[in-house]
Amino acid sequence: MEMYHAVPLPTPEEMTAWDQATIEDFGLRQEVLMENAGLGAHGVLEDSVGSVEGLSILVIAGSGNNGGDAFCVARHLANSGAQVLVLHTGKKKDYRGAAAANMRLAQKMGIQLGHLAKGRSLLEFVHDFGEPDVIVDGLLGTGFKGELREETQEWIEDINIFKSSAFILSLDIPSGLSGLTGEPAPVAVMADTTVTFEAAKIGLAMPSSAEFTGDIHVCGIGIPEFIKHSTPATCSMLTDGVLDLLPAPHPEMHKGDAGHVLILGGSIGLTGAPHLAALGAIRSGAGLVTIGCPAGLAQEVKGGNPDIMTLPLGKGTYWNEGMAQDLIPHLSRFSAILLGPGMGRDERTLGFLRALAELDLPKLVVDADALYWIAQAPELLEHLSTPMVLTPHPGEAARILGISAEDVQADRLHAAQDFAAQTGAVSILKGAGTIIALPDGRAYVSPFAISNLAVAGSGDVLGGLSTSLLARDMELEDAACLAVYWHGLAGGQLSEDFPVRGNTASDIANALPKALKETVDA
Ligand SMILES: NC(=O)C1=CN([C@@H]2O[C@H](COP(=O)(O)OP(=O)(O)OC[C@H]3O[C@@H](n4cnc5c(N)ncnc54)[C@H](O)[C@@H]3O)[C@@H](O)[C@H]2O)[C@@H](O)CC1
Ligand SMILES: Nc1ncnc2c1ncn2[C@@H]1O[C@H](COP(=O)(O)OP(=O)(O)O)[C@@H](O)[C@H]1O
Ligand SMILES: [K+]
Numbered sequence: 001m002e003m004y005h006a007v008p009l010p011t012p013e014e015m016t017a018w019d020q021a022t023i024e025d026f027g028l029r030q031e032v033l034m035e036n037a038g039l040g041a042h043g044v045l046e047d048s049v050g051s052v053e054g055l056s057i058l059v060i061a062g063s064g065n066n067g068g069d070a071f072c073v074a075r076h077l078a079n080s081g082a083q084v085l086v087l088h089t090g091k092k093k094d095y096r097g098a099a100a101a102n103m104r105l106a107q108k109m110g111i112q113l114g115h116l117a118k119g120r121s122l123l124e125f126v127h128d129f130g131e132p133d134v135i136v137d138g139l140l141g142t143g144f145k146g147e148l149r150e151e152t153q154e155w156i157e158d159i160n161i162f163k164s165s166a167f168i169l170s171l172d173i174p175s176g177l178s179g180l181t182g183e184p185a186p187v188a189v190m191a192d193t194t195v196t197f198e199a200a201k202i203g204l205a206m207p208s209s210a211e212f213t214g215d216i217h218v219c220g221i222g223i224p225e226f227i228k229h230s231t232p233a234t235c236s237m238l239t240d241g242v243l244d245l246l247p248a249p250h251p252e253m254h255k256g257d258a259g260h261v262l263i264l265g266g267s268i269g270l271t272g273a274p275h276l277a278a279l280g281a282i283r284s285g286a287g288l289v290t291i292g293c294p295a296g297l298a299q300e301v302k303g304g305n306p307d308i309m310t311l312p313l314g315k316g317t318y319w320n321e322g323m324a325q326d327l328i329p330h331l332s333r334f335s336a337i338l339l340g341p342g343m344g345r346d347e348r349t350l351g352f353l354r355a356l357a358e359l360d361l362p363k364l365v366v367d368a369d370a371l372y373w374i375a376q377a378p379e380l381l382e383h384l385s386t387p388m389v390l391t392p393h394p395g396e397a398a399r400i401l402g403i404s405a406e407d408v409q410a411d412r413l414h415a416a417q418d419f420a421a422q423t424g425a426v427s428i429l430k431g432a433g434t435i436i437a438l439p440d441g442r443a444y445v446s447p448f449a450i451s452n453l454a455v456a457g458s459g460d461v462l463g464g465l466s467t468s469l470l471a472r473d474m475e476l477e478d479a480a481c482l483a484v485y486w487h488g489l490a491g492g493q494l495s496e497d498f499p500v501r502g503n504t505a506s507d508i509a510n511a512l513p514k515a516l517k518e519t520v521d522a
Contacts, residue, residue: 005245005481006236006444009202012142012179014233018198021227030098033221034065037197038072038102040219041136041171042080044195045073048215049134049167053081058125058132058166060116060159061103062139062175063090068099069171069197070138071106077136078111085129087116089139089155118151122158134167135159137189139175142201147185148176156187163190170194173201174212181411182206190214197221199228202235202413207432207449235413235443238436240519242485245478246469249285258287259335259471263464264356265368266293267344268317271300273368276457277341278308279509280464284486286471289464290334292327294318320348324355335471336363340370341460350377357383363470364388366425367463368396374423375399381423389466389480391428392419393459417441426476428466428484430459436480444481448488452495457505462487465512489515 010018023030046052059074061067067088074086086106088095092115095103107113114125126132137159139152148156156176159168168191173179176188182203192214196204198221203209250257261281265274274291281289288309293301295312302310311330313323339356343349353373357380364386366374371392374380378400392400394408397419401408408415408429416429420437429435432449465487469479490511494503 005241006238008199008228008233009205009235009237009445010199010233011202015142015201017231018223018227022223026224026227028222031101034068034072034098034102036221037069038076040221041073041195042076044193044217044219045169048193052077055082055133056130057082057084057134057136058129059084059086059136060139061086061088063094064141064143065099066138066141066171068102070136071102073136074106074111075109078109085112085114087114087122087125089116116155122155132162132166134169135162137168137170137175137191141172142179153187156189160190168192172197173204177203177209177212179203182209184212188212193217195219198223205237205445206412234441235445237445237447238481238485242481243516243519245474245482247472255287258285259468260288260333261286261336261467261471262334263291263338263341265341265343266291266297266301267342270342270344271297272457273342273460274301275303276460276505276509277338277464279506280461281468282307283509283512284465284468286468318346318348319343319352321351321355323352324359328359331359334362336467337361338365338367338463338467340366340368341463343369345369345372349373353380361386365391365463365467365470367391367459371396371400387476388425389428389476390423390425391430391463391466393430397429413443417443426480428480434484436484438477446484446488448491450488450491450495452498452501452503453491453508455505458508461505461509486512486515
């Protein structure tokens with residue numbers, strides 16, 4: 001997929017590599033990058049709070065380059081007429097490079113400095129300086145890893161005391177937040193606005209960071225595009241550019257042009273799941289949609305919906321090995337298969353899946369109980385040799401990875417990447433900030449965190465939607481990205497109509513076509 005459908009989300013390491021290449025290979029000095037960062041942050045602050053003239057601004061400068069940015073912003077704030085106190089956590093003699101240069105310039109301008117040394121509290125300084133109108137947080141940037149040192153944790157807690165009375169601007173990232181996982185370690189500054197330099201770091205795209213970052217502004221600092229392209233970030237955030245991938249309908253098309261989706265799922269008590277998946281496929285424009293299920297459940301699965309066809313398999317109400325044989329004469333009619341919604345956990349189902357895996361299948365989306373069976377019988381994956389998209393929620397991913405769902409959630413990006421590497425399939429790790437991970441390590445993050453999508457059957461709709469895109473001959477990666485984004489847009493629309501939730505999964509399916517009304521050119 002072309003990268004203009006997504007914006008880069010570098011890891012802290014990748015960002016450092018861009019900085020280094022810019023400074024060392026390209027020859028743009030670090031002072032220039034820092035100046036751009038400082039000026040940009042000053043601009044973002046004035047856009048947020050208006051003129052800073054006469055405001056009391058407390059600037060916290062850590063001992064690394066994030067602190068250097070802070071000294072630089074302090075200079076521009078003082079130039080704009082603010083009353084500035086910079087509290088620096090490093091000793092003056094310990095600053096290095098561009099940070100040291102900016103510290104000296106701030107000093108030359110006569111800006112008031114205070115040494116926030118280990119054992120000292122930020123509150124002592126506030127006592128003398130007065131309550132700040134604004135706090136600029138340049139304590140820690142992307143150079144921070146691991147757990148916060150005790151004194152740093154206390155300083156962060158002190159900054160947060162002013163959350164309700166002062167405007168807090170974090171430079172690059174709220175201090176204490178991991179640029180990789182978006183998790184506090186264990187506390188982080190609660191900013192009103194974060195100005196992040198050149199590109200949002202991957203951690204800032206994780207939903208867990210939202211309560212700390214406030215609004216995020218990305219401010220270019222002059223890293224040349226060719227450097228970003230020659231060492232691209234492994235992760236990126238999907239944008240609505242991904243909607244351009246949707247094949248445009250043709251006035252003279254016939255239903256066969258839009259693919260025939262087969263959904264294999266349904267079991268006693270779980271007949272709604274394949275039905276909802278069918279709605280997801282129909283509402284995203286599949287030409288034909290058929291549910292294949294145990295014959296005894298076909299009527300229930302169809303649920304009286306004339307838009308859904310059924311392919312009754314076998315005789316009873318359970319999946320079994322023989323049904324794979326029943327399927328053979330029909331397989332050539334289908335352009336893509338969704339495997340698993342509501343398929344159930346009866347032992348005989350595994351026999352069906354084993355026999356199915358030996359057949360020549362079209363492209364597959366594997367979800368729900370099919371993922372459960374893959375965790376029980378991992379060799380299924382090797383036998384299913386067709387191109388596949390796997391769509392686990394954190395519990396399903398955990399079962400296949402052999403870790404807990406909490407472990408998955410604690411570092412969703414790595415879990416998604418491990419899952420894709422282990423299964424060799426394009427993988428959609430569902431949940432707020434859904435991640436699409438590819439076996440080569442690349443990953444896309446969805447910008448949507450929307451509680452209206454957190455309803456039973458929402459994943460089935462996504463499964464049907466993903467399969468309908470595959471059925472239209474989209475590449476796996478493109479189909480997965482578009483499906484996740486489109487599902488998110490539908491959720492966004494529902495959040496306007498149902499502000500306190502209460503929508504159903506069918507509502508999500510039904511919202512799909514209209515969700516594109518504003519964004520796709522007719
Ligand atoms: N490298 C560059 O060329 C540029 C860097 N920039 C800024 O520089 C930042 C990265 O700078 P650095 O790599 O110097 O790192 P940081 O300034 O983010 O952090 C390094 C400092 O954090 C302290 N630290 C590390 N782990 C800690 C822990 N567990 N508990 C408490 N303190 C800890 C260290 O003592 C060290 O002094 C970016 O976030 C950005 O703000 C910008 O100025 C743009 C250019
Ligand atoms: N808070 C949220 N923000 C964005 N998407 C969400 C959120 N909660 C759930 N979702 C999405 O809703 C769907 C839920 O799927 P899943 O967990 O498989 O449920 P089910 O099996 O009931 O359909 C997934 O696409 C998931 O990404
Ligand atoms: K910071």
